[in-house]
Amino acid sequence: MTLLDIFSYGFMVRALIAGILIGLSGAFLGSFLVLKRFAMIGQGLAHVAFGAVAIGLLLGDQPLFIAMPIVVVVSILILKLSEKTSVHGDAAIGLAATVAMALGTLLASVDGGFQTELNSYLFGSILTVQQTDIWLSILLFGSVAGFGLMYYYDLFSMTYDPVFAEVSTIRVKRLNLILAIFTGMTVVIGIQLLGTILISSFIIFPTIIAMQFHQGFLKTLIIALSFALATVLAGIMTSFVYDLPTGSTIVLLNALIFGFTYSVKQLRGGLT
Amino acid sequence: MSLLDVSQLSVKYESFTALKDVNFSVENGEFLAVLGENGSGKTTLIKAILGLKEPHSGIITWEKGIRLGYLPQHLNVQDRSFPxxxxxxxxxxxxxxxxxxxxxxxxxxxxxxxxxxxxxxxxxxxxxxxxxxxxxxxxxxxxxxxxxxxDILIMDEPTSALDSSMRSTFYDLLKDLNEGGMTMMLITHDVGSASDVLDRVIYLDQTIIFDGTFADYCENAAISPYIHTHATHTHEVHK
Structure with a gap:
């Protein structure tokens, strides 16, 4: 089998398109979330998505359409809670994640009919990516790209120095809200491919790999997007050729690259 | 109309009152220093006038269309690896x-x-x-x-990371900007290096204890033990 054979399979083409679009969206959002030290919102929302998918499976056969608004609402709630000084961001994420996981497990055990299907959302599968997921990925990528082009400088300013940004009339809270909503959407659309356990790697890995190159913000963002694209392509193809789980392959590929770039940085005191 | 009017401002953190009945105005082109010990409410005052902390009561009025400049004490980002x-x-x-x-x-x-x-x-x-x-x-x-x-530059302890020679260069720069028409509001606990450039001093301890020229601030050292301590220190620095 050659690599070109991959493109003769419809499900592989769908997985590649969805993977690239979700990977680029996650890497873009992750550049701001990681540097704001709010990256764990991706992991937390993935757990929330597990509970939300359980509700979706209980109510019908299109669980992601039910999970989407639930995860988006919870992402807003996490943000609002973390803005209160009495509940820190990581605690707010932990609260939402554990409640949602508990709810998902409880619903599955009470109903019993969808336990197996629910478990398939834990690790995802390229076989399950449908045409609808492609459209959702295009919608997500288009929205995130438009948002990024329009507000790049405001996002950078508020990530670097939120107090200065707020004094400079940048609407920091509104931008944070949009970031949280897009992160929720990325997680829900991405769990089909990577599953709830691994989806946050799309948000975290590209940025921490790019940071090892010691560049300015724009170059770091471009490097993160490039690595997101490369690891999604290589991960999906490798998993197909060697019959490996796609999500795990992508995550471990990222981990290898991170380990390599980090080691080189330590040895050379910066790659450039 | 003044550039900034602060009227009956009170700010609370839950039951703790950080500022009480603060009243002052800032005029165009002034070089004003807000002095006070640690915990006197200086940073809270900055947060309130910059709109970062909601007042418990009182009114803060900026001249319409004003553009604020804010210079923090140090980088809010302490992560040196920030790209x-x-x-x-x-x-x-x-x-x-x-x-x-x-x-x-x-x-x-x-x-x-x-x-x-x-x-x-x-x-x-x-x-x-x-x-x-x-x-x-x-x-x-x-x-x-x-x-x-x-139009106005608000600075929170801007020289804390600078050594004494850099402080005087920094204040020379501010003086030039002020002479060019920019209003200056400096929040500090050490007026020493800035004493040559100030038009006016406000001394804060939850409320305003002194508001006047820098010369009066030094002369009226007996008004308060706080001011006495501070003015003596200032004179020493001057010498």
């Missing part, structure tokens, strides 16, 4: 106020180069800000603030 160059950071000062689709203009780049040259940091333009010394970072932050041509 941002000096150029990227300084440009945010001008871009924040750009309307619509934000992109750096030729005029912004020219102003950036002028400020970098004025502050002797042109050679650092493409360096990551985390690699700079405290003094260099402070000059970058001042350049960022000046990119937006602010």
């Amino acid at each position: 941002a160059t000096v150029k990227e950071v300084i440009l945010t000062g001008a871009l924040a106020y750009q309307k619509g689709f934000k992109r750096p203009t030729l005029a912004m780049h020219q102003k950036l180069d002028t400020l970098l040259a004025d502050f002797s940091i042109a050679h650092l333009k493409h360096q990551r800000i985390g690699t700079l010394s405290g003094g260099q970072q402070q000059r970058v932050l001042l350049a960022r603030t000046l990119m937006s041509d602010p």
Whole structure:
């Protein structure tokens, strides 16, 4: 089998398109979330998505359409809670994640009919990516790209120095809200491919790999997007050729690259 | 109308009253210092007038269309690995106020180069800000603030990361900006190096204890034990 054979399979083409679009969206959002030290919102929302998918499976056969608004609402709630000084961001994420996981497990055990299907959302599968997921990925990528082009400088300013940004009339809270909503959407659309356990790697890995190159913000963002694209392509193809789980392959590929770039940085005191 | 009017301002943190019945105005072109010991409410006052802390009561009125410049005590970002160059950071000062689709203009780049040259940091333009010394970072932050041509510059302990010779250079620079028409509001617990440039002093201890010229502030040292301590210190620095 050659690599070109991959493109003769419809499900592989769908997985590649969805993977690239979700990977680029996650890497873009992750550049701001990681540097704001709010990256764990991706992991937390993935757990929330597990509970939300359980509700979706209980109510019908299109669980992601039910999970989407639930995860988006919870992402807003996490943000609002973390803005209160009495509940820190990581605690707010932990609260939402554990409640949602508990709810998902409880619903599955009470109903019993969808336990197996629910478990398939834990690790995802390229076989399950449908045409609808492609459209959702295009919608997500288009929205995130438009948002990024329009507000790049405001996002950078508020990530670097939120107090200065707020004094400079940048609407920091509104931008944070949009970031949280897009992160929720990325997680829900991405769990089909990577599953709830691994989806946050799309948000975290590209940025921490790019940071090892010691560049300015724009170059770091471009490097993160490039690595997101490369690891999604290589991960999906490798998993197909060697019959490996796609999500795990992508995550471990990222981990290898991170380990390599980090080691080189330590040895050379910066790659450039 | 004054540039800034603060009337009957009180700010609370739950049951703790940080500021009570604070009244003052800032006029165009003034160089004002707000002094006070640690915990006197200086930072709370800054947060309130910048709109970062909701007052418990009172009214803060800015002249319409005013552009605020804010220079923090130090970088809010303490992570030295943050991927941002000096150029990227300084440009945010001008871009924040750009309307619509934000992109750096030729005029912004020219102003950036002028400020970098004025502050002797042109050679650092493409360096990551985390690699700079405290003094260099402070000059970058001042350049960022000046990119937006602010009407008033509000500074919170701006010289805390600078040594004594750099402090006097820094205040000379502020003096030039003030003479060019920019209003200055300096919050500090050490007025020493700034004493030559001040028009007016407000002494704060939850409320305003003294409001007058710097000369009166020194002469009226007997008004309060706080002021006495401070003015004596100031005179010593002056000598």
